[in-house]
Amino acid sequence: MRFVPESKPIPSDTRKPERREPATGYxxxxxxxxxxxxxxxxxxxxxxxxxxxxGMGAAASxxxxxxxxxxxxxxxxxxVLGAGGxxxxxxxxxxxxxxxxxxxxxxxxxxxxxxxxRRVLExxxxxxxSWALSNRDGRFDRQVMLGAGALLxxxxxxxxxxxxxxxxxxxxxxxxxxxxxxxxxxxxxxxxLLGTRTAVAAALLGAGIALALTPVTPAxxxxxxxxxxxxVGLARPRTLPAAARAGAADGRAxxxxxxxxxxxxxxxxxxxxx
Amino acid sequence: MSAAWIAVLVVGAATIAIKAAGxxxxxxxxxxxxxSRVLGLLAPALLAALVATQAFASEESLVLDxxxxxxxxxxxxVLMRAPLLVVVVVAAATAAGLRxxx
Numbered sequence: 001m002r003f004v005p006e007s008k009p010i011p012s013d014t015r016k017p018e019r020r021e022p023a024t025g026y027x028x029x030x031x032x033x034x035x036x037x038x039x040x041x042x043x044x045x046x047x048x049x050x051x052x053x054x055g056m057g058a059a060a061s062x063x064x065x066x067x068x069x070x071x072x073x074x075x076x077x078x079x080v081l082g083a084g085g086x087x088x089x090x091x092x093x094x095x096x097x098x099x100x101x102x103x104x105x106x107x108x109x110x111x112x113x114x115x116x117x118r119r120v121l122e123x124x125x126x127x128x129x130s131w132a133l134s135n136r137d138g139r140f141d142r143q144v145m146l147g148a149g150a151l152l153x154x155x156x157x158x159x160x161x162x163x164x165x166x167x168x169x170x171x172x173x174x175x176x177x178x179x180x181x182x183x184x185x186x187x188x189x190x191x192x193l194l195g196t197r198t199a200v201a202a203a204l205l206g207a208g209i210a211l212a213l214t215p216v217t218p219a220x221x222x223x224x225x226x227x228x229x230x231x232v233g234l235a236r237p238r239t240l241p242a243a244a245r246a247g248a249a250d251g252r253a254x255x256x257x258x259x260x261x262x263x264x265x266x267x268x269x270x271x272x273x274x
Numbered sequence: 275m276s277a278a279w280i281a282v283l284v285v286g287a288a289t290i291a292i293k294a295a296g297x298x299x300x301x302x303x304x305x306x307x308x309x310s311r312v313l314g315l316l317a318p319a320l321l322a323a324l325v326a327t328q329a330f331a332s333e334e335s336l337v338l339d340x341x342x343x344x345x346x347x348x349x350x351x352v353l354m355r356a357p358l359l360v361v362v363v364v365a366a367a368t369a370a371g372l373r374x375x376x
Contacts, residue, residue, distance in 0.1 A: 039359040056278040067286030072324065077281050079328060087277035087284075094285040097324075098292050100317045106296030120294040177370030180344030183329035184365030187345065190321040191352045198311075199318045206319030207326040214331045222331070226323030230315035234308075 029147025032133045037155050043185065044159020045166065046178050047074055052167035054082030065160035069153060070127060072189065073097040075182055076223065093223050104131050108140040125149025128189070198232060205229035340369040 023032070044065065051061035056078065068074055073094035080090040105126050111134070112122045125146055134145035194200050206229035213222035329345040330336050344365035351361045 036358070039357075039362070042359070043362075054278075056282075057276070060276075060278045060282045064282040064286060067282070068289045070289060072321065073285060073289065076324065077285060081278060081281065083333060087280040090277075090281040091284045091288070094281070095288045095292075096316065097320050098285075098289045101289070101293045102295060105293050109297045112297040116298050119297045120290065123293045123297045124290060126293055175370065175373065177340070177344060177366030177368065177373070179328075180341040180348075180369030181362040181366040183325045183341060183345045184348035184351075184362045185358070186321045186324045186328065187348055188352055188358045188361040190318060190325060193318045193321070199315060202315040203318040203322035207322040210323035210326045211330060211336060214327060214336055215334060217334075222327055223320065223323045226319055227316060229319035229323075230312050233312040233315045 024141050024143055026143045026147035026150075029130070029133065029141075029144035029149075030151050032144065033129060033148040033151050036129060037151065040152055040155035041159040041162070043071055044156045044161075045163035046181065047071070047078065048160040048163020048165075049167045050075070050078050050082070050163075050178065051160075052164060054078045056081065058164045061164050062157070062160060065157050068094070068098075069124060069156060070094075070098050070101070071156070072186060075185075079182070080223075089221065089224070096224060096227050101126060108134070108145065111140045111142045111145050113142070122146065125153060127152055201232045202229045205232060340372045343372055344369040 047065065048061055051064070051074075052058070056064075064074055064077070076093045076097055077090040080093055081087070105123055108126060108131060112119045114122070126149060129152055130145050130149035131140070133148045134141045190203060194203060206226040209229060210222040210226040213225050217225070325345070329341045330338065332339070347368045348361050348365035351364050356364075
């Protein structure tokens with residue numbers, strides 16, 4: 001989404017620091033995500049419509065939004081199944097898409113409290129938007145994460161129900177251009193991630209692999225194969241003069257938002273206060 | 275069991291496990307930089323692949339159709355920092371408009 005977590009450091013010695021402090025509390029999380037609710041409802045609805053069009057059935061569509069709660073993976077499943085792909089291809093594509101939640105949840109692990117079951121349930125409220133909104137310069141605000149996540153969950157499932165109910169009354173989703181909304185949605189989700197050269201390289205390589213394989217492999221496989229593009233993260237010079245090593249390590253750490261504040265040269269948003 | 279239900283149940287269980295694994299097992303430990311660097315690139319690689327296939331793939335062939343036009347308009351909207359809702363609406367409207375004309 002648009003709110004790249006370029007969280008501005010709180011100025012310690014300028015006027016009215018309390019006005020610049022990022023809002024906290026469950027209600028702050030709900031408020032932060034309110035502008036997204038129409039889009040979440042619309043996309044929940046379009047998931048419902050397209051899942052019906054792909055023959056998934058009402059119960060399976062609703063169950064998927066309640067358990068998976070991840071737009072890109074759910075759309076990937078619909079598109080693979082709708083294109084005649086197998087369940088296995090759909091599962092692999094969706095699981096690989098959601099693999100990013102592993103490191104994201106790990107980064108925010110101390111946000112979730114209580115016993116194992118409670119942690120499992122709370123962690124389900126982590127999605128791209130709640131993660132990004134609750135990011136406070138590498139740490140995460142528990143109440144913002146859970147407040148934002150809860151509203152996103154309600155909106156996504158309500159939207160899906162609307163889409164499932166309206167699906168029968170709607171014509172071919174292509175008439176409404178809904179199929180063109182998918183690549184646009186993924187492009188809009190992709191754009192904020194392209195902050196580093198490595199990320200741009202991974203994106204270009206991923207798109208290239210997918211397009212190259214489309215004519216020669218079954219539906220679903222091109223997207224799965226494109227995950228190999230993330231290995232560009234390893235393709236960095238490893239043998240450097242000792243003097244340059246520390247600087248290079250910090251430059252690479254710039255790929256990881258949590259570590260960008262370590263070095264003034266990398267902490268561009270904070271240069272005014274440093 | 276239908277392919278759809280198999281996909282729904284497996285993907286749902288896997289997603290719940292993926293999200294819960296870190297908070298339940300690892301607690302407060304930090305991810306090694308190398309691993310997080312590679313995994314962090316999964317999202318751009320996969321989203322770009324989805325953009326490419328969903329705009330230009332039809333069954334098992336590459337095509338340039340109304341979806342491609344919608345994507346081009348969406349790209350302009352993204353460059354203009356338009357809200358997500360606007361990006362997707364202009365893409366859908368472009369494709370729907372072109373289809374209505376032809």
